[in-house]
Amino acid sequence: MPGSSARREADESWRKGAFAELKQAIIARTGHHYYIDKDHLLRDRLQRRLAAVACPDAATYLALLADPRRGPAEWQELEAEITVGETFFFRHAEQFAALRDTILPALIQENRRSRRLRIWSAGCAVGAEPYSLAILLERMLGPGLPDWTIEILGSDLNARALAMAREGVFTEWAMRGMAAADRKRDFTALPDRRHWRIADRHRRRVRFVQHNLLSLLEPGGAAGWAEFDLILCRNVLIYFSSEKIAPMLSALACGLSPAGWLMVGHSDAIAALPRDLRTVELSGTTAFRLPTASHSIQPWLPRPPADGLAPISEPKDQLDLDLPRLELMAQWQPWPDAAAPDPAAPEQAAPEPGAPEPGAPEPAVPSLAAIRAFADSGQLRAAAMAAEAAIAANPLDARMHFYDGVIAQAAGDRLRAEAALRRAVYLCGHMVMAHYHLGLALIDGGEREAGRRRLALVLRLCADLPDGSLLAEGDGLTARDLEARVHMQLRPGPR
Structure with missing residues (x-):
């Protein structure tokens, strides 16, 4: 060729x-x-x-x-x-559940006298992770928050990403899956209706600095990076060579307070844990502590209120290796606008998947990964066009309609989102995540009872699935995880 x-x-x-x-x-x-x-x-x-x-x-x-x-x-x-990396709020719901239910309550109990918490988000990209922590702590501490000194530090090698983090402006795609009430509480919509700014009260609790993690391995390089109660270094170690991972973990361990916690990403391969750390198995994830840290975790009774945090649902093909996924963006040229399938149109014989028009050259069909690559980088119009092109090539693929709906939700187009998600559940009635997002769309559109009925259907579908089974297009979300999330949505109380 x-x-x-x-x-x-x-x-x-x-x-x-x-x-x-x-x-x-x-x-x-x-x-x-x-x-x-x-x-x-x-x-x-x-x-x-x-x-x-x-x-x-x-x-x-x-x-x-x-x-x-x-x-x-x-x-x-x-x-x-x-070092371009995609990030979004409350990424990896099971890890944020462990932070909410175990790690942060233990730290709040440990530091109840000093009322001080120091947290480091290493490799924070554009800041969604440290800001997520600020939001979560506000939910947990509630009226007692002003009595605490909260220091959240975000660091990254990428100076361009840090400038965006300090600005604190995000697309709706970065907040996908968050309930509308949560977005309004923690963000301010900008005039273009496509971007949201994190609330100033959260911005004040987060500080960003440029930092190369490799400097921790140099003599004296760890000075000033100590006494953190919590260090998050998620989806960073995957980029390092295997011989650097154990020394890096040891260096991070040196930065922990005596009762501190370290959390890394699911795909950060750890062949051998250094002696500086011990493993703590939590529901759905793993964390690390110093060997001298107390093994007992004191319960912390106050729980998030009924209108508290609604965790983000994460699409199934979200990979921790962001760079190769984003690189798929260059595999095809943007398509012209294509009409989405019209459910009211007369029935026609279904075309063969990917079949071109007679006499036309056969174009490349955008893949799910390519669609997600555009959406993850904030190019929602390009993502929507890619989804339309993929639907035109294969109109019976429920996944394409699902992503068309989720992207429309992120862009604030509720009617289009609802129509696309209805097509997805029509084509694949057991697609749990499509039913879930449709329920959220109905609730956000004011159709609360219809949305609650749809979420009740989600509970019935989840009940038929085995424990630990992963949901299609749920990016690691299990049926039990989604059940807990739906119960929060159905719980009585203001949203």
Whole structure:
């Protein structure tokens, strides 16, 4: 194929240049060992920077990075290019449930005299994780919050992401699955109706700093990073080489207070736990503590009120390896607007999945991963267009209609969301997450009783599933997890 030949020639030209040296310099500086066997991915990202600074080849770009005057600024741009990561509020519901039900209550009990909490969100990207913690603590402490000194620190290598975190502006996609009442309580809608700003009371509790985690491994590098009651370093270790993971865990352990907790991501591979830490098994997840920390966890009686936190539902194909998923965005060009299937239209013979129009060249069909890539990066219009194109190619795929509905929910288009989710449940009556999101859409649209009936159906569907079974398009959510979430929605009380 001509395209394959051109790609091979481009690969050869990079290999003949200083690409290998440049790659090693990047890995040494950032710790992103993830790129060691992904030359195509790294090269594509490098090409964008080379074009931006008018460098003809890798050798010239290496010289630019080494320039004492221009190099530091370019390193920041390059680090931002290669550390793009998707994040959203209350990501990984089971871990936030463990924080709410076990870890934070234990810390509140432990620190009840000092009334002080120090939390570090390492690798915080654009800030959804530390802001989620601020929201959660407000729910838990309630009227007693002003009596506490809460310090939440968010750090990241990516200076561009940190600037966005300080701004505190997010798309509705970053808040997907949150009830409308929760969004209104913790965010302010901006005039464009597509973005929301985190409430100032939450912003004041979070501070952001640029920090390279690799510096913790240097002599004296951990100074100033100590006495944290909770450290979250989720979905960061996956980028490090296996030989750096244990030393990094030890360095993070040194940053804990005597009763502190450490939580990492589900996919952060830990082959051997260092002696500095011990494992604490919690419902749905694992956390770590110092060996000297108390094994007993004192119960903390106050629970979130009926109108408290509604955790986020996470789509099934949400991968912790954000970079390869986002890279799928480049696999096809945006499609023109396509009409969504009309349920009222006369019945026609179903086309073969992916069949082109007669005489037309067969286009590439956006995949679920490509649709999610656009949505995860905040490009909701492109995501909606991709979903429409995928539906046009395969109108009987309930998953495509489901994502079309969830994206419309995030964009604030309730009527379109409801129509798309109804198509999804019509095509696949046992698609639990589609019923759940449809119930939320109905409630948010004022049809509370219809929404409650739909959520009651969700409970019946979940009851038929085995314990521990993962829900399709639920990104790790189990039937029991969703049951608990629905019971919160159905609980009497103001929303």
